[in-house]
Amino acid sequence: MGKVICAGLGPGDPDLMSVKSDRTIRGAKHLAFFRKKGRAGQARTIVKDMLREDVIEYPMEYPVTTELRFDSDEYRQLMVDFYAEWADRLAELARDHEVVVLCEGDPFFYGSFMHLHTRLQGRAEVEVLPAIPGMVGCWNALDTPFTWGDDVMTVLMATLPDDELVAHMDRADALVVMKTGRNMPRVRAALEQVGRLDDAWLVEKGTMPGQRVAKLADVDVDDCPYFAIVLVHGQGRRPEADT
Secondary structure, three states: EEEEEEEEEEOOOOHOOHHHHHHHHHHHEEEEEEOOOOOOOOOHOOOOOOOOOOOEEEEEEEEEOOOOOOHHHHHHHHHHHHHHHHHHHHHHHHHHHHHHHOEEEOOOOOOHHHHHHHHHHOOOOEEEEEEEHOOOOOOOOOOOOOOOOOEEEEEEEEEHHHHHHHHHHHHEEEEEEEEOOHHHHHHHHHHHHOOOOHHEEEEEEOOOOOEEEEEEEHHOOOOOOOOOEEOOOOOOOOOOOOO
């Protein structure tokens, strides 16, 4: 009997991957990964120089990404069917083979593999290899401590309604905003409303080739990179000498 191994890739730089994930990926004969139709896939791109020559690949192509509203019934049903189909295929493969599934960041931190993990329970042996979350790579790119003392760190999805974005931002100390993309103007407006826009940073493709770091207030309002995170540092207590 084989099993399904989900290998967390970390923030993007292959050198920041765990030794265990690296070893597992290099030895994989059967490799599955998520991607948008017509694209190579970010996860597959990260490991492109690590694969054995005889690897058998299984691109799991999303049926929809931004074409439909994520809260629409049509979007939900397409995604339910997509995850169900791939859980079936992976469970079937795992009867005889070890199958490695790639996942950017940490698989259990908003990772797409979570939807397969729940559907595979009781149907296949599953192992998940943890990794550095993408946001960690991004705040290290800023070379400034992100949380201090009693700071409360809040992680938000930019897809939240405007009033919820504002409410969470207003009471957060350190702040991470994910899934920005076309939601960037709404994120900027919410940060401006709570008086934190001048403290916000945009990190695009953190730790990867083409990394960009910029003050969010200096970024054009129509510049909405998909693979980007917005960060606001905490300013909590710290032991420092009086001056």
